[in-house]
Amino acid sequence: MNLEEFKKKSEEEIALAQKEVDDVKDENSLNLFKGKFLGKNSNLTSFFASMKTVPNEEKKDFGILLTNLKTKLNAFFQKKEEELKQIALNHRLEKERVDITLPGYQKELGSKHPFYAIVDDVTDFFLGLGYDVAEGPDVESDENNFELMNIPKDHPARDMQDSFSIDETTILRSHTSCVQARVMAVAKGQGPIKVICPGKVYRRDNDATHSHQFGQIEGLVISEDATFANLLETLTLLLRHLFGDKREVRFRPSFFPFTEPSVEADISCFECNGKGCSLCKHTGWIEILGSGMVNPNVLRLNGFDDKKYKGFAFGIGIDRVAMLKYGIDDIKRFYANDVNFIDQFRKE
Amino acid sequence: MLFSYKRLSTLVDLSSIDEKALIERLTFSGFEVEGVEHLASASNLVIGEILTCENHPDSDHLHLLTVDTGEGIRNIVCGAPNARIGLKVILALPGCELPAIGVTIKPGMIRGQMSDGMCCSLVELGVDKALLDEKQVNGIEELPSDAPVGEHNVLGYLGLDDTILDINVLPNRPDCFSYVGMAREISALFSLPMKEIPVLKDTYSKNIYPSSATDKCNRFDAIKIINAVPVDKTPEDIVRTLQANGIRSLSPIVDLGNYSMLLSGQPLNMYDADKNPSDQYIIRDDFEGVVKCFDGKEISLIKGDLVVCNEKEPLCLAGIMALENAAVTDSTKNIVIEAASFYHANIRHTSARLGLTSFSSNLFAKGRNPKMISEAVAITLSLLPLFFKSYEVVAYASYDVSEKENKPFAFSYDALNARLGSSYTKEEIDAVLKAYRVEKKGDMLYPPKDRVDLKEQCDIDEEVFRFYPASKIQPTLVNYPITHGSLTNAQKLQREIRSLLVDRGLDEILSFTLISEKEDASIRVFSSEPSYKLVNPMTKDHEVIRSDLLPSMLATIEYNVSRQHENLALFEVSDVHTPKGNHKYLSIGLRGNRPLTEMFESRPYDFFDMKGLIEAIFNRLGIASTRYRLSYSKNPAFHPGASADVFMGKDLVATFGQLHPNISKDKIFLAEVDLGFLFSLKGLKTKFTSYASFPTVRRNLSFRMNEKVTYEMLKKEILRVKNTFVKSVDYFDDYYDKDSDSHYLGLSLLLGKEDGTLTDAEINASMQAIVSSIKATFGLTLRGE
Known part of the structure; x- marks a missing residue:
């Protein structure tokens, strides 16, 4: 067989293999194809055997042609083999298909109580402004709760806060303002002070909108140059943090025995954006908290020089903020602890 | 407190401002207006006269009326027992809305008879039943015989076209629990002129003897009036003011006390002077015993309850209730009027203990200002001609141990701006001082008598802040003390x-x-x-x-x-x-x-x-x-x-x-x-320790347990055996075999060396040592053993 003849045969072999490989549909016919074109009895094997009869000067060209033939035949086989593998794999994957709409496996999460969700949120806000968190007991002295807060015995303002008594000098605190007295006692007349005091408070008050137990967060700042303008900005930032950047905040003069001047802060209603709805009683505004400049008499009573130091204080109702923020209809839900209620605050 | 807009406007000229502006300004100066109501409300009313009145053929209580409206005659079916010929009535015409009863009047048939409107009572116009007498509640309103038939502004004619403001007066402003005090506040806020308020001209004889035997009363004024002949009926406009404040008109003498109290904020008590001929009126706080109230109810008093006595017996439970032995009656001709200042806490405790509260006890509980009693007396004297056809004031005397003036205090413009973080000018601050009648002499301020709340600089800070819009102060964090905040x-x-x-x-x-x-x-x-x-x-x-x-x-x-x-x-x-x-x-x-x-x-x-x-x-x-x-x-x-x-x-x-x-x-x-x-407690300190990088092996052991041995005991024993390379022991299985009635506890042991890989021989030796130790200590064998 001369080179030309071999070239021709080789091309015929490639053409045949190309034709037959298209008919290969499964592993069995792939094996037959392999045997026929690449196996012991294949033409390829006999071509290799005939190499020894080729004249030396043609051996090189012959060899190139032969290798080329083998490569091509192998390529047919490998391509088809890969194709069949993919088909088989796809077939398997098809069988492994899951219903992606079924629910994922869960490790059930619990939920914070919304009351504490608000406490945590407000605490984080004030930590960012450099406040500490002060604590005081629920069972408090009459002195801390009232007298040191500028509400002496027989003061008419005591009627505003009817408290629970344990004995003549001990009560359940009626507001968190009493923690102010504790903080100031520890400071021994030295500022600056920046604290918030979250906690439970108690009043002899129980009707549709009141609970005998509720929560407050007191805030107190005392320094040589704290101003009323600082208070107004602090409250504006806080209320926007709690109720959204778009809220308008307004201040109305008010009265508290421990602050002078005193203000109440309102925010524009977030339900109606100030247009008027049932939530804001058609005023466009919602009353949120009370605050003011610390009354100089409170500073004096608690060992601070009122000529040197100034301060401001504020108080936020935790339940009230939670009710407004989450649209809770009844304060009594906080203390009933129905899990259907608590579970609604997972993301808080 | 409730305020009648009409009455306020007789004290301060409100003609230049509207209701809305007033409410807005009050709310933003610390007097939140919590409610706005109308004394009565109805549209499409007319004054009519009943021309004929016959019984309804199919009813035992309805009447068939013809009513002259001035613009024609209407047939009306009416159930009121007092309907009669010639009566002037309030007629609600078709289309009239009566919000109080939730009705819009429509022409219609009532038991087969046409009715083209409705005759009204004041209840149907929205006046509270408690403010009306029985006849007014049970029947239609009987208008005077000179009422103008055809008049459509019926509410105006009746003086019921009034707005009632519910103003939240805060405890630091006891002066504003009164019409005159509130009028002064409005006058200051709007720079509106006050109408003239009477001033006391004391030209009376002193033959009346108020005094106090306790420091719980620091001022006690008494006026004696003789030969008083009350008017037949309290003037209608005063009745409406009383009603606006939820007080029912009873008789001219009682109404005088209540009306004067609303104006001045000073509660008054009336005594029948003939029942106390000595003219001695002494405040005591040491009386104990049972007394009879003017309504016949007996109450028992203890020490600390303030009473007004003569030399023998109590005449009045001070600030709370008149007693039977001295109370005024319809036949009283000679009257003593008491205006006193009692310590608020005593009144509060007594009224809370006895469950007796009234408008006046509430006022006392908030603390009254003894300096303003002269004005209250002057107001009362000026009202007498409205309540009596004839009378003679024969004596007036005052027991007064109270301070005569409010204390002056130092004030600095700079300190105000430094504390508020504001920039009010001297002129702006002076304008506030002037509006509130605070006198300035040098650095000292002299507050007016009525303002007991102005005691030091911070109180002026507040007046300035609330006088101007809050937006005059720019919120800022400048000067905010910088501190490191953290949780403990x-x-x-x-x-x-x-x-x-x-x-x-x-x-x-x-x-x-x-x-x-x-x-x-x-x-x-x-x-x-x-x-x-x-x-x-x-x-x-x-x-x-x-x-x-x-x-x-x-x-x-x-x-x-x-x-x-x-x-x-x-x-x-x-x-x-x-x-x-x-x-x-x-x-x-x-x-x-x-x-x-x-x-x-x-x-x-x-x-x-x-x-x-x-x-x-x-x-x-x-x-x-x-x-x-x-x-x-x-x-x-x-x-x-x-x-x-x-x-x-x-x-x-x-x-x-x-x-x-x-x-x-x-x-x-x-x-x-x-x-x-x-x-x-001190928790573990976090400190890095190196860990071995040689492979570990796990071996499980399952012991047949007895009652005495616990998991904890096994674990401790395994860890106790020396040279076993055991790093940790964990529980992995608890198995009860019914057939053999045996309880097996499976333990998983982790073995390893710090300095190399364990050999099989080492592992086997360890396991054997452990098993024999457990057997020796607890007598336990392995499962399947």
């Missing part, structure tokens, strides 16, 4: 423990501190000492300050179970206050099934779910298991075989496990942990 370690740990429990699927609860005595006694963990008890509880359910959190946890579980929430995992962190000290506890409750990660699968909670939580908490706090020990709980509220007390040294730090069936038939797991104690 305990506060951080508390948050982390709460997060850990929420991550593990527990819901946080918030329960009441006050519980019932029964609940308080039901479960106690850390102490059996008595809890704090309130002296003034509102109900028995909330009477005791809990000493432990578990009663609340149990109640919360029961509440949820009753609402078909069967599967519960709850916790609460709370401070607890006891007479022996304050603590911070954690309570946990598990009940029903625990959801597993596999879909729709769950299994009942058991002891080890709770134990796992407790271990996780100790782990999180860095408290090694070697620092605490468990023993079966002795607490009678817990299952004796499935509960544990956790001790650190001698201190009980937690109790957890299954609730005793005696407490609840339900299978509930509870825990209470003394978190405050755990937070106070």
Whole structure:
């Protein structure tokens, strides 16, 4: 067989293999194809055997042609083999298909109580402004709760806060303002002070909108140059943090025995954006908290020089903020602890 | 307090401002207007005259009327018993809306007879029944015979076209619990002129003797009037003012007292002068005994109740109620009027104890200003001609030990702006001082007599702030003290423990501190000492300050179970206050099934779910298991075989496990942990240690157990055997074989060397040493052995 003849045969072999490989549909016919074109009895094997009869000067060209033939035949086989593998794999994957709409496996999460969700949120806000968190007991002295807060015995303002008594000098605190007295006692007349005091408070008050137990967060700042303008900005930032950047905040003069001047802060209603709805009683505004400049008499009573130091204080109702923020209809839900209620605050 | 707009406008000229502007300004100067109501409201009314009145043929109480409206005659069916020919009436025409009764008048047939309108009572126009007499409530309103038929502005004709403002007067402004005081405030805020307020000209004889035997009264004025002949009827406009304030007109003498009080803020009491011929009126606070009120009711008085007496007996319960022996009656001709200042706390305590409160006792409880009694007397004297056809003022005297002027105080413009962070000009501040009649001499300010709340500089700061819009002060953080804020370690740990429990699927609860005595006694963990008890509880359910959190946890579980929430995992962190000290506890409750990660699968909670939580908490706090020990709980509220007390040294730090069936038939797991104690401990310090990089091997052993041996004992013994290369021992299986009645405990041992790979020979030798040691110590054999 001369080179030309071999070239021709080789091309015929490639053409045949190309034709037959298209008919290969499964592993069995792939094996037959392999045997026929690449196996012991294949033409390829006999071509290799005939190499020894080729004249030396043609051996090189012959060899190139032969290798080329083998490569091509192998390529047919490998391509088809890969194709069949993919088909088989796809077939398997098809069988492994899951219903992606079924629910994922869960490790059930619990939920914070919304009351504490608000406490945590407000605490984080004030930590960012450099406040500490002060604590005081629920069972408090009459002195801390009232007298040191500028509400002496027989003061008419005591009627505003009817408290629970344990004995003549001990009560359940009626507001968190009493923690102010504790903080100031520890400071021994030295500022600056920046604290918030979250906690439970108690009043002899129980009707549709009141609970005998509720929560407050007191805030107190005392320094040589704290101003009323600082208070107004602090409250504006806080209320926007709690109720959204778009809220308008307004201040109305008010009265508290421990602050002078005193203000109440309102925010524009977030339900109606100030247009008027049932939530804001058609005023466009919602009353949120009370605050003011610390009354100089409170500073004096608690060992601070009122000529040197100034301060401001504020108080936020935790339940009230939670009710407004989450649209809770009844304060009594906080203390009933129905899990259907608590579970609604997972993301808080 | 309620204020009639019409009456206010007789004291301060409101003609240049409208109602809305007034409400807005008041609200933003510290006098929140909490309500705006109309004394009466109705549209489309007319004054008519009944021309004919016949009985309805098909009814025993209805009348058929023809009514002249001035613009024609209408047929009206009317049920009022007082309908009669010639009566002038208020007629509601078709289309008239009566919001008080929620009706719009329409022509229609009533039992077969045409009715083209409705004759009205004042109740139907919206006047409160309590302010009207019986005849006015039960029948249609009877207008005077000279009422103009055809008049459409009926509310105006009746003086009912008034707006009532409900203004929240704060406790620091007792002067504004009066029309004159509020008018002065409005006058200052709007720079509007006040109408003239009478000034006392004392030209009277002193033959009346008010005095006080107690320091609880510092001023007591008395006026004596003789030969007083009351007018037939209190003037209509005054009746309307009384009604606007929720006070019913009774008789001219009573109305005089009430009306003068509304104007001046000073309560008055009237005595029948003939019943106390000595003319001595002495305030005492040491009377004890029973007295009879003007309405015949007997009350018993104790020391501290203030009374007005003559030399022999009480005549009046001061500030609260007249007594029968001196009270005015319809036949009273000679009158003594008392205007006094009583200490607010005495009045408050007496009226609270006796359950007697009135407009005047409420005013006294807020504190009255003795300096303003002269003005109250002047106002009263000026009103006399409106209430009496004839009278003679024969004496006026004043007992007065009160301070005559308010104290002056120092003031600085700069200090005001420094404190408020504001930039009010001197002129702006002076304008406020002028508006509020505060005199300035040098650096000293002299507040007017009526303003007891102006005592020092900060009170002026407030006046300036509320006089101008709040927006005059620019909110800013400039000058804000810079401080490093942070949570304490305990506060951080508390948050982390709460997060850990929420991550593990527990819901946080918030329960009441006050519980019932029964609940308080039901479960106690850390102490059996008595809890704090309130002296003034509102109900028995909330009477005791809990000493432990578990009663609340149990109640919360029961509440949820009753609402078909069967599967519960709850916790609460709370401070607890006891007479022996304050603590911070954690309570946990598990009940029903625990959801597993596999879909729709769950299994009942058991002891080890709770134990796992407790271990996780100790782990999180860095408290090694070697620092605490468990023993079966002795607490009678817990299952004796499935509960544990956790001790650190001698201190009980937690109790957890299954609730005793005696407490609840339900299978509930509870825990209470003394978190405050755990937070106070030093946790493990985090420090890196190197770890071996040679492979480890695991070998499992399953021992046939007996009753005496516990997992903990096995583990300790295995770790005790020397040279076994055991790094840790874990529990992996608990198996009960019914056939052989045997209990097998499977342990998984991790073996390794720091300096090389273990050989099979080393491993086998270790395992043999362990097995023979267990056999020798406890007599236990391996499974299958």
